[in-house]
Structure formats: C-alpha cells, structure tokens
Amino acid sequence: MAETAATGPGMPQLDISTFPNQIFWLVVTLVVLYFVMSRVALPRVAAVLADRRGVITSDIATAEEFKHKAQAAEEAYHKALAEARAEAGRIVEAAKAEMQEELDAQMAKADAEIAARTAESERRIQEIRDSAMDMVSEVSKDATKDILELFGAKADARSVNAAVAARLKGGA
Amino acid sequence: MADNNGGLAIRPMDQFEVKALFGGDVSWYTPTNVTLWMALTVLAASALMIYGARGRALVPSRAQSAAEMTYGFIYKMVEDVAGKDAVRFFPHIFTLFMFVFFANILGLVPFAFTTTSHIAVTAVLALTVFFSVTALGFILHGTKFLGLFWISSAPLALRPVLALIELISYCVRPVSHSIRLAGAMMAGHAVAKVFAGFTAAMGAAFFLPILAVTALYALELLVAVIQAYVFTILTCVYLKDALHPSH
Numbered sequence: 094m095a096e097t098a099a100t101g102p103g104m105p106q107l108d109i110s111t112f113p114n115q116i117f118w119l120v121v122t123l124v125v126l127y128f129v130m131s132r133v134a135l136p137r138v139a140a141v142l143a144d145r146r147g148v149i150t151s152d153i154a155t156a157e158e159f160k161h162k163a164q165a166a167e168e169a170y171h172k173a174l175a176e177a178r179a180e181a182g183r184i185v186e187a188a189k190a191e192m193q194e195e196l197d198a199q200m201a202k203a204d205a206e207i208a209a210r211t212a213e214s215e216r217r218i219q220e221i222r223d224s225a226m227d228m229v230s231e232v233s234k235d236a237t238k239d240i241l242e243l244f245g246a247k248a249d250a251r252s253v254n255a256a257v258a259a260r261l262k263g264g265a
Numbered sequence: 266m267a268d269n270n271g272g273l274a275i276r277p278m279d280q281f282e283v284k285a286l287f288g289g290d291v292s293w294y295t296p297t298n299v300t301l302w303m304a305l306t307v308l309a310a311s312a313l314m315i316y317g318a319r320g321r322a323l324v325p326s327r328a329q330s331a332a333e334m335t336y337g338f339i340y341k342m343v344e345d346v347a348g349k350d351a352v353r354f355f356p357h358i359f360t361l362f363m364f365v366f367f368a369n370i371l372g373l374v375p376f377a378f379t380t381t382s383h384i385a386v387t388a389v390l391a392l393t394v395f396f397s398v399t400a401l402g403f404i405l406h407g408t409k410f411l412g413l414f415w416i417s418s419a420p421l422a423l424r425p426v427l428a429l430i431e432l433i434s435y436c437v438r439p440v441s442h443s444i445r446l447a448g449a450m451m452a453g454h455a456v457a458k459v460f461a462g463f464t465a466a467m468g469a470a471f472f473l474p475i476l477a478v479t480a481l482y483a484l485e486l487l488v489a490v491i492q493a494y495v496f497t498i499l500t501c502v503y504l505k506d507a508l509h510p511s512h
Contacts (some may be wrong), residue, residue, distance in 0.1 A: 134314035
C-alpha cells in the first residue's frame with residue numbers, strides 16, 4: 094500500500110462519489126444472486142444429494158437382503174445334501190439287506206439241491222456196487238464150475254455156489 | 266499489462282477506478298464496470314451451481330462434483346461453526362460465499378475490475394452481516410442477548426471492564442471484517458501491477474518481474490480463496506454468537 098502515496102491521485106476506494114453506485118449495484122447483485130441460489134441452484138443440488146443418499150441406502154439394504162437370501166440358500170443346500178446322504182445310506186442299507194436275504198435263500202436252495210444230488214449219487218453208487226458184487230459172485234461161480242469141469246470133477250452146482258459165496262464173503 | 270502505463274509512470278491504483286461503461290458521469294444508477302463485474306460474478310456462480318450441476322446425475326460429472334463439493338463445504342461449515350439450527354441461514358451464507366469467492370477469482374483475470382477490493386462493497390457486506398446478526402440476536406433472545414457482553418464466569422468487579430472490552434470488540438467486527446477483505450484484494454492487485462510495470466522499465470532483465478508476477482499470481486489465487494473462506498467463516502462465527510449468546 095506504500096505505492097499509493099507516490100501515485101498522486103490517491104485511492105479510488107476512498108472516492109466517496111462512486112459509493113452510491115457501488116452500493117446500489119452490490120445490493121442488486123446480492124438480491125439476484127440470493128434468489129438464483131436459494132430458489133434454483135441450492136434446491137437442485139440438495140435434491141441430487143438426497144437422491145444419492147437414498148439410492149445408496151436402498152442399495153445397501155438390497156445387498157443385505159441378497160446376502161440373507163444367499164445364506165438361506167446355502168443352508169437349504171446343506172440341509173438337502175445331508176438329507177440326500179441319509180436317504181442314500183438308507184437305500185444302500187435296504188439293498189444290502191435284500192441282497193443278503195436273496196443270497197441266503199439261494200444258498201439254502203443250492204445246499205438242498207447239493208444234498209439231494211449227493212444222496213442220489215450215493216444211492217446209485219450203492220446200486221452199482223451191489224450189482225458189481227452180484228456179477229462178481231456170478232462170474233466166480235461160473236468160473237469155479239468151469240474150472241471144476243476142466244479138472245474133470247463133477248461139480249454139484251449148489252455146493253459150488255455156497256462155497257463161492259462163503260469165500261466171497263470172507264474175502265470181502 | 267504494463268504497456269498502457271506508458272514508460273515509468275506506474276499507476277497501480279488505476280485498475281480500481283470506477284468508470285461508467287458507456288461514458289458520462291457516475292451517478293448511483295449508472296451501469297459501470299462495477300455493474301459488469303458483479304453481473305459476471307452472478308453468471309459465474311450460476312454457471313457452477315446451475316449449469317455445472319444440470320445433469321443431476323447419480324454419478325456426478327466433474328462440474329457437478331465441484332458444485333456439490335462447494336455446497337457440501339459451506340453446508341458443513343455452517344453446521345459445524347454456527348450449529349445445526351443455523352442451517353436455515355445456509356442460503357444467505359452460501360450467497361455471501363459465492364459472491365466473495367467469484368468476485369475475488371474473477372478479479373484475477375487480467376484487465377478485470379475487482380469489486381471486492383473496494384471498501385464500499387466489503388463494508389456493505391460486513392455491515393449487512395453485523396446488523397442482521399445483531400438484530401437476530403435481539404429477536405431470538407431479547408435482552409438476554411446482552412449476556413454476550415456480561416461474562417458471568419469472571420469476577421464481579423471485572424465484569425464492567427470486560428463488558429466494555431467485549432462491546433468494543435463486537436462493534437469493531439464489521440471494520441476488521443470488511444477491511445481485511447478489501448485490503449488483501451487491493452494490496453495484491455496493486456503489487457502485481459507495480460511488478461508488471463517494472464517489466465518495461467528493466468530492459469534486458471524484463472523476465473525477472475514477469476517471474477515475480479507469476480509467483481505473485483499463484484499467491485493471489487490462494488489469497489482470493491482464503492479471503493472468501495475467512496469472510497464466510499467469520500460470518501458463521503458471528504451467527505453462532507447471535508444464536509447462542511451464552512458462552
């Protein structure tokens with residue numbers, strides 16, 4: 094501000110003759126600016142800010158809701174999984190039991206068949222053995238008779254038969 | 266900028282002269298450079314707050330962001346400094362801030378006229394604040410508003426003395442409020458002009474004043490914003506005293 098003294102004419106700021114002009118236009122400007130700001134600009138900006146706050150709040154609420162839904166879905170999934178596991182276990186158990194039952198039945202049946210076959214086979218073996226025995230005695234008797242005839246001895250058929258039978262019994 | 270001074274005769278105060286736009290004498294209603302630059306201030310403020318924020322987008326553009334930040338900045342200042350019940354005066358304080366802010370900024374445009382460098386303008390602003398706030402204090406609290414000067418926490422004997430000091434400091438408020446702004450604006454512009462004037466006078470070393478003016482402009486930009494801020498925050502402080510006179 095030291096320069097002002099050197100410039101001579103002085104400060105235009107102190108020229109009182111321009112004051113009414115400045116004050117008049119200042120008042121006009123302030124009134125206009127106040128109305129433009131308070132009636133147009135500020136309500137608009139305030140509305141935008143309020144809108145944004147509202148949207149953000151509702152978005153957060155929606156996100157929260159989705160989170161809850163996801164959690165519920167996860168729970169339901171785990172529950173369904175556990176149920177399915179239990180069900181599968183039950184089915185496996187039932188199938189096993191059924192199979193065991195069938196197996197047992199088949200085994201019993203097979204055992205019975207085997208037993209029957211065995212009995213049949215034994216019976217036939219016995220038959221064969223019996224017939225073989227008969228044949229042996231027959232052959233032996235015939236052979237004995239032939240041998241006796243060859244030696245020229247008159248063989249009494251009945252005594253030969255008895256002797257062979259006794260011999261066979263003893264040898265058997 | 267210095268060419269129109271003609272050689273060494275630097276006239277740093279010429280830029281502050283109030284001139285009629287279309288010639289003739291300056292009477293109270295004449296359109297002058299004051300009218301022009303105040304109109305531009307209104308336009309600039311409207312450009313930011315209305316044109317800038319015209320998109321009303323949920324995700325703001327840069328200009329809308331600037332408008333919203335200005336709004337939020339002043340709103341928070343009013344709320345924090347003057348209290349929640351001062352929010353009803355937010356449009357008034359916002360108007361005041363926008364006027365001082367854009368007048369200061371536009372004043373930095375070369376060849377501009379700085380309306381806020383005139384004591385007549387800042388005094389009217391400061392006195393408007395002073396009288397509004399004082400009237401508000403009496404309307405809201407009646408004679409209890411005088412409790413602002415009667416410091417009940419001080420010893421009884423000291424109270425009259427303190428009341429006198431408080432009263433004087435209260436009445437000096439509009440003076441400091443207005444002279445601070447006008448002084449800061451005028452000084453900066455005058456110094457810039459003086460340095461600019463040196464450019465022609467210094468011959469080969471002409472770049473030195475240019476560098477100085479460049480640096481000064483950066484400083485002046487800071488001062489312009491800070492003075493607008495200071496003017497507004499002081500208004501909020503005075504408003505707080507009127508709303509809550511008890512200390």
